[in-house]
Amino acid sequence: MAHSTNTPVWWTMRPRDIAALIGVIVVLSALAWWLTQPKTMEQFSTAPPSPIIISASSSAPIPPSSLPQDSEHDVLHSASPAPTAIAVHVVGAVTRPGVVELSPGSRAEAAINAAGGFTDQADERSINLAQPLTDGQQLIVAARGEPIPPPPPGAPGPVSGTAKGNPDGQGRISINTASQEELEALPGVGPKTAEAIVGYRQEHGPFTAVDHLEAVPGIGRKTVDRLRDYLRP
Structure with missing residues (x-):
């Protein structure tokens, strides 16, 4: 029997040819x-994106072009917060020697008070109570009769200017050469007493012993005993 001329062409195609035809149709579709x-996507630039900087005071991105020169460095590397306390080591003739914590800008007086204050043996001249403190500093409070430690470099000492009293190795000054200002810096000596000491030695000559201070009007035995560790002839 002869095939009908109306037979579809794919009926006479081999299976692999049919598969290839289907693949072409799928790709074209x-x-x-x-x-x-x-098109819903915009063409991206090939240039690398600019860095985004976050401001310390805002969570919104700040374009780098809006920052002044060196602002990027300042924002990314902002200064650390200021310390809330400083530690100072207080040793010597204080009630509770040790490390005390103080607010920044404190003076030596605050450190002494935090350590319980001076003991009865403390030489209060050994510390400048108005001295500003720094973190990690050590304050040494000498006892009476002990050498007064020198102040740290750059710190103001107990007495400013030239020491006319010529302090010895124990910190005692000469009663015969000390200025009125140096005498007034001693415990319990006011302007009138210092003036009386200077006037007495000018009128009667130099003192040969600290005990001779009793000859100065207004100075008694208790005052002499208190000044014995601070003065020498």
């Missing part, structure tokens, strides 16, 4: 679909 879709 996908391409046609993609070409008919609207």
